[in-house]
Amino acid sequence: MSAATTAVEHPLLKYIRPSAAITANCPGCGNGVLSQSILRAIDDEGLDLDDFVFVSGIGCAAWIPSPAYYADVLHTTHGRPIAFGTGVKLAAPDRRVMVISGDGDLLAIGGNHFIHAARRNIDMIVVCVNNGIYGMTGGQVAPTTPSGLKTVTSPYGNVENVFDISRLGEAAGATFVARWTSWHARQITATMKKALNHHGFSLIEVITQCPVQFGRRTGIGNTVQMMDYYRKNSVRLSRAREMSEEELEGKIVVGEFLQIEKPELTDEIAKLRAKVEKGEA
């Protein structure tokens, strides 16, 4: 008796460019989980990928949208995706701009673009893929690398302090801020759906496993061990509020930190332009 087989297509495959079905990322990298969570949110919301412009810089995370997403994708220079995204949004305010890039890209070389885009509250979603290291270039220290970690550029241990990306975004003026880890695939999707309906600068920080450059240096280990580490050490914001600083030591506080309404840059420019054209400014 021969068993009948039915080919089932992955429901998100329609969003992947046919010529780009192979990823540049390593097996077990957290970027795959994150990519799926982002596309699932877009699918659940019934949005058209043609309305988006995805922007990335240079690094492993930059390969999440590029060239894979079957949409307009700008794969830009290291540190500059928010600057390119700002240009796109100002030239075409009706397009949805989503920047997906690495912690080094957005917070080291690109740190100034990050804080000023947040300050301006320009309507875009920035997904900061925080693997705690420069993954693509071989494991150099980043502003997110834990103190003490031995990397290629800190062979005796990292002596620098660490950026808290979400708190930085919040302080700079972002109007939607959330943090999850790659263990929280469903929560990333739920948060992304809210960000897709938020008008202003949305920051979603996702702590992702880089087993190749980070896991083996920290001793946290392989993909499964890193995911397990995130599961065990993540603390929801509501619980974290009741914990002392000592209790929070080494923990990853996750959740939706902020959602507020504030004037958005492209709206303000449009209003000003109308006034100028009427001779009222």
Ligand SMILES: Cc1ncc(C[n+]2csc(CCOP(=O)(O)OP(=O)(O)O)c2C)c(N)n1
């Ligand atoms: C102007 C410039 N400086 C440095 C580099 C080298 N470079 C490419 S990617 C990268 C860091 C990538 O780290 P991150 O942004 O965290 O992304 P990941 O690979 O970890 O996802 C660096 C330093 C470059 N391409 N251009």
Ligand code: SF4
């Ligand atoms: S080096 Fe790390 S971040 Fe880059 S693709 Fe490999 S596992 Fe992912």
Ligand SMILES: [Mg+2]
């Ligand atoms: Mg990185």
